[in-house]
Amino acid sequence: MTPQKLVLHWLKGRLSAADLAWLEEKSTLLATGAADKDVYTAYSSALRHSGKAPLELAPADLDSAQAASPGWDPSDWTCEQAARVALLLALPPGSKSSQLMDRVYQTADVGEAVALQKAIAVLGHPEGHMARARDGIRSNIQSVFEAVTVRNPYPAMHFDALGWNQMVTKTFFVGVPLHLVVGLDRRVNPDLARILNDLAHERWAADRPFSPELWRCVGPHADARALEDLKKVLNTGTPLEQRAAALALHASPRTEAARIIYTHPELAEAAQTGALTWERLYDGE
Amino acid sequence: MANNPKRYIDPHIHMVSRTTDDYTAMAAAGIVAVIEPAFWVGQPRTELGTFKDYFSSIVGFERFRASQFGIKHYCTIGLNSKEANNEALAEEVMDLIPRFAGKEGVVAIGEIGFDEMTAAEEKYFRIQLDMAKELDLPVMIHTPHRNKKVGTSRSMDICIEHGLSPARVVIDHNNEETAKEVLDRGFWTAFTIYPKTKMGNKRMVDIARRYGSERIIADSSADWGISDALAVPKTANLMLEEGIPEATVNAICYGNAILAYGQSGQFNEKDWLDMVRPDLTQEFAGNSLLRGGGPENPDLSRLIV
Ligand SMILES: [Zn+2]
Numbered sequence: 001m002t003p004q005k006l007v008l009h010w011l012k013g014r015l016s017a018a019d020l021a022w023l024e025e026k027s028t029l030l031a032t033g034a035a036d037k038d039v040y041t042a043y044s045s046a047l048r049h050s051g052k053a054p055l056e057l058a059p060a061d062l063d064s065a066q067a068a069s070p071g072w073d074p075s076d077w078t079c080e081q082a083a084r085v086a087l088l089l090a091l092p093p094g095s096k097s098s099q100l101m102d103r104v105y106q107t108a109d110v111g112e113a114v115a116l117q118k119a120i121a122v123l124g125h126p127e128g129h130m131a132r133a134r135d136g137i138r139s140n141i142q143s144v145f146e147a148v149t150v151r152n153p154y155p156a157m158h159f160d161a162l163g164w165n166q167m168v169t170k171t172f173f174v175g176v177p178l179h180l181v182v183g184l185d186r187r188v189n190p191d192l193a194r195i196l197n198d199l200a201h202e203r204w205a206a207d208r209p210f211s212p213e214l215w216r217c218v219g220p221h222a223d224a225r226a227l228e229d230l231k232k233v234l235n236t237g238t239p240l241e242q243r244a245a246a247l248a249l250h251a252s253p254r255t256e257a258a259r260i261i262y263t264h265p266e267l268a269e270a271a272q273t274g275a276l277t278w279e280r281l282y283d284g285e
Numbered sequence: 286m287a288n289n290p291k292r293y294i295d296p297h298i299h300m301v302s303r304t305t306d307d308y309t310a311m312a313a314a315g316i317v318a319v320i321e322p323a324f325w326v327g328q329p330r331t332e333l334g335t336f337k338d339y340f341s342s343i344v345g346f347e348r349f350r351a352s353q354f355g356i357k358h359y360c361t362i363g364l365n366s367k368e369a370n371n372e373a374l375a376e377e378v379m380d381l382i383p384r385f386a387g388k389e390g391v392v393a394i395g396e397i398g399f400d401e402m403t404a405a406e407e408k409y410f411r412i413q414l415d416m417a418k419e420l421d422l423p424v425m426i427h428t429p430h431r432n433k434k435v436g437t438s439r440s441m442d443i444c445i446e447h448g449l450s451p452a453r454v455v456i457d458h459n460n461e462e463t464a465k466e467v468l469d470r471g472f473w474t475a476f477t478i479y480p481k482t483k484m485g486n487k488r489m490v491d492i493a494r495r496y497g498s499e500r501i502i503a504d505s506s507a508d509w510g511i512s513d514a515l516a517v518p519k520t521a522n523l524m525l526e527e528g529i530p531e532a533t534v535n536a537i538c539y540g541n542a543i544l545a546y547g548q549s550g551q552f553n554e555k556d557w558l559d560m561v562r563p564d565l566t567q568e569f570a571g572n573s574l575l576r577g578g579g580p581e582n583p584d585l586s587r588l589i590v
Binding site for chain 1: 344348384385
């Protein structure tokens, strides 16, 4: 099933027949060429027909999402977002539509901006959404930033290193859990490792805490300074920080890393066997 | 409408001009929801794009800013009377308004009305009244500072002429001179507590004593000028102290705003009662919506920042 059919299918059980009919009618209108004004008002009015209830998709629905579009994870979507995305998916993919979406985004309220950013996970013509997605990363509105960053495959698939590193680094400033970022381990790089290692030093100097998930991006590209830092965290950190250090060291290809981690055999083994993972880092906290 | 613990609504305040200290103090004083009417920003706008970005900010960033303090932010959309006098620009703004008026949390067309009572002001006032009717939204009317009595009467006449029900129109910035006519004609009657130029809150106590609470609303209209973002809770406290019944105070400072603007379908008590309120005392919660911890504490005795 196409993403659009899938979204409408999910809404079928959740919207009244009249509201669904409205959405289908507007989708057809947008697919066949509507005036800008009609797109703006349809996109804005969608909420009045959808409500804001969570979609609460079943595991089978999430599998269908993955099958329809790789990396698509609508597990936290609401009916509002689904309805708005259905309209965006109706627009014929191409630069004309993505420019129209830019204009919708310019005057978007918070809920509209969030749905637009979540939509890039499934919209065609990905290059047409780049500037808007990068703009979402600059947003100080938490929910807009999270719409790009969390459970959204677009950044890992399409951002260049500068944009990607900026996004990942900002998660530590605004408090987005790193394990919700899609494609993280695929996109680690030496620059990002250095930027985040610098950030750790800044926070230590200021005596301010930071999420130990930071070490996840440092481990695979750890240099001599990073290994020293990880050794320190492994020996003197809180249990949570120690687990993070162990995982980071485990991900380093350097033999020195292996030597450090084996000073804590139980953590080394947990990382080795998969009993300890980044996803389970906070278990027991 | 039960109201315990004390909750207040400021149904007219220009938060884009206020600081985070104001938000902190407002939340602490019990303000749970605000309405930000689109208005003049002090410096006249000369480009359509400035209007567009201003409207976007009151449905976007300002909404987010308020949410950080547990305050639900709503707005009205409209072309104010002063800037209606730039006709070429006003004409373009008319095309922009429908693009915003249907958005979430837009509770009225406003604030519109008269400033100098020029022909241009009247023209765009009338166009926007028709829009409100078509969009099925309430209207918030700004009454002029100068020639207020005539301006207020005339504003109501024009609303009636355009077929608007007084029950869907809020006339704002009233005083002792205008109150009776506005109430008698069935319009919502709002009073701006604005120490120097409009109403002081002692005068508001007298209004409550004289007229009770039916269709009466208090607001701060706090903006970029000298004004008080806590005017509504302060007025409520003063009224209680002066022996105004609690139900009257509750209606004037909370309940009536819900009745008036709730007619938009966009202003529901449930929105703020269900709102997740941030713990403003939290220093670090893996969640620094509030960069670096909580809002700045204006308490000078707390020296460590
Ligand atoms: Zn005002």
